[in-house]
Amino acid sequence: MLKYILQRVALALAVAVVLSFVTFLLLNFATDPAYAIAGEDAEPEVVEQIRKTYGFDRPVLVRYAEWAGGVLRGDFGESYYWNKPVAELVADRAPVTLLLAVMSLSVTVVIALPLGIVAALNPNSALDRMALGIAVSAQAVPNFWLGLIMIILFAVQWRLLPVSGDATLMHFVLPSIVLGASSVPAVMRLTRTGMLDVMESDYIRTARAKGFRGAALVRRHALRNALLPVISVLAVQLGAKFSGSVITETIFAINGLGRLALESILGSDIPTVQILIFLFAIVFVAMNLLADILNAALDPRLRIA
């Protein structure tokens, strides 16, 4: 088990390194950092000057090595745009996004799992069709649109919740619902099919032969098996909440990493964008790792030879 985890960690790290390198290359080729600092219509000499001072004329590999070395030491570089260390920027904004991600994942779980389970337990019933209807319409509704509608209804019309900002926990309710809702269809469908498969299985028949029915049958025999595949998807969805925070945070004026990313991109702030993409990638990889470990913990077939 320990060896398995170590192997997965090593693999995850390798993926993260490759990802960071690729984003570094892309960012440095797609945009010219010197121009980004100097501004669109700067004189060529000024740009050249900046290129020399910042060392942008050196080979990209050397610069990547420098950057990576910095990251390892905890030095994330300086933001050209905000004129602050990137590390400071990230530390300021990360807790907000983390809270948003966790809250929206909870929204997903609270809606998608029960819906999926109930739908699977009553296949082709009105309930099942309703759940499926919700899933389909939720998938068709764009995130920003749902966000705007919720703001108009809950914040403007009924004044139940604040419109925007991140001052109190109440501010996170609407954005979490919006962000969380986007994962509901995928997770619900997976829960439903997983549960349907399990309920058809021979071991459920065995449990029924032992007299288990209803909630006890589901809880004691079906749930763990049905949720094994869902766990992996939830982990991926949590990762997706981080990148998904770009739009949601902008709509709700939340000062998190997503909004930071958008502003930095608009300001061509390469060091910040680079770190943020790297961070999002790390979160993604870490979530997958977590899912693997959880799966191994819950499924003995993966655990022992």
Add this chain to the structure above:
Amino acid sequence: MAETVLDVEALSVTLDTPSGPLAAVHHVSFALERGQSLGIVGESGSGKSMTALALMNLLPRSATRQATRLRLLDHDLTALPDRRFAQDLAGQRIGMIFQEPMTSLNPVYTIGRQLTEGVVRTGQMDAAAARRRALEMMARVGLPDPATRFDQYPHQFSGGQRQRVMIAMALMAEPDVIIADEPTTALDVTVQAQILRLMADLQRDLGMAMILITHDLGVVAQTVDRVAVMYAGEFVETGQVAQVLGAPRHPYTAALLHAAPEPDGARHRLAAIPGQIRPVYGQRSACVFENRCAHATPDCRAGHPGLRAAAPGHAYRCVLPPQPRPAAVQPQPTGQPRDVGSAPPVISLTGVSRVFASRATPFHRPHSLRAVDRVDLDVLPGETFALVGESGSGKSTLARMLLGLDTPSEGEIRIDGQPVSALQGVDRARRIQPVFQDPYSSLNPRRRIGEIIAQPMALHGLGSAAERSQAVEEVMARVGLPEAFRHNYPNQLSGGQRQRVAIARALILRPEILVCDEPTSALDVSVQAQILNLLADLKAEIGLTLFLITHDIGVVHQIADRVAVMQAGRIVERGPAARVLHSPAEAYTRTLLAAVPSIARALATGAQERGQPDGH
């Protein structure tokens, strides 16, 4: 008179299907006393499982159950809500063992938890008492080291061990009735013999009533007191084992007995039952067996025959008077006798081994396994050579190497004197062709029968369209497939017909050798007989060499000339089939043979061995 624990009268199960209401079980009646056992036999689709599931309240959603009487002890099951049945009876008074030991246990929970949860749920025992009882039962069903195994997971047990766990689980609450649905069908014969003996012992010791469901007449013959033969949802013949199997009165029972290869008897052509079971939708206005019955008369179509008595306790559902129904015995065709001494072997293996090295994974150390271990073997032209052994003994690995689908790690395989490795493409395809076990998965469901059969020609770019069509026609006639099936898809054919298609496909290039890997083990006895007869005919008519892989001694007895017994990758005994089957030299061969359920043997020794105290 002992207490009646289960009393069933006119039990019917109707399934709601797209083609209308399917009467999967029709007016089934029987009563079981404490300590009594009833066997239900019949081919697949006859309604055996539906009967069991109906008794357990486990029918699928699309099914409805009806009965004029359905009593378990003093409970009226027709009036009992499912909640109450689950609460008070399921698993406690009536328990069930299923066919699929590999999937019937929950993979993510320990054996211990699964064993104990039933009695703990109902409050019969607390956790500690349940654990003690589980350890006791595990030891009783022959699981070694119960204390350790209690905390292990299903995947750490073999198929036979899992079935032992299932039995222990069903017995935890000491039920009054236990239903076993094909409990040994998925197991090797030697394991099957152990499990059947175990169940018979437990049933007697614990004084339970037992229903044993199986498609294997040999299994019922040696395990139960009474037997019901099921066909198209109804009990067509019921009585004591000796009555029903020894003096069958229903033409279907007789036909089943004639179709089963009997390893102890003389070899003769099997009397196959033509056609296939016909599901009955709606009313029964004729005899259900009428489309396959050799004795059918217009009377049989006039109405649904009632039960008539053949002897006390022995009843059958047929218009004919109670008389024996002998089968027409035909000799098995053998073809021209061959000069075995002079012909060079068509297949020759020298020192062939196959070593599998498992790669290191996060959970396994690398290790190597000799699946086939230094095998020397010669197969002569025109003979039927059978390789027998239990699952995992290396039979299929050997077959794969013969077909060139796998390469020996050591040694050499020659076909017609040439190394298999040197034979490529058409050269090899024209010499040796496979027929696989499962006719359901080995045929592409999206191709028409004609295309499937012509596939080897298409693959090697042989013949024009007209020539291929001609070849398909010939080979279909040869294997007894109606020409009309050409344009059908595999799912429109029965299991036996599909296996004929597989054989036709193998024959279209006119190979010298057919490698048949368990060609009949997925088929019912009546259909198995058709396929075995076909193979015997092909051998006699076109001088085909058959390399037959099987675990079924009956099949070997029926068509093999020579036999080799394989155990753990090695050939432990070989020789002429008659000699090996009748006077085996090796202990392992003897174990294998003794494990095969034989009706004749069971009937001969049955009555006194089963010891029927009050002679019912």
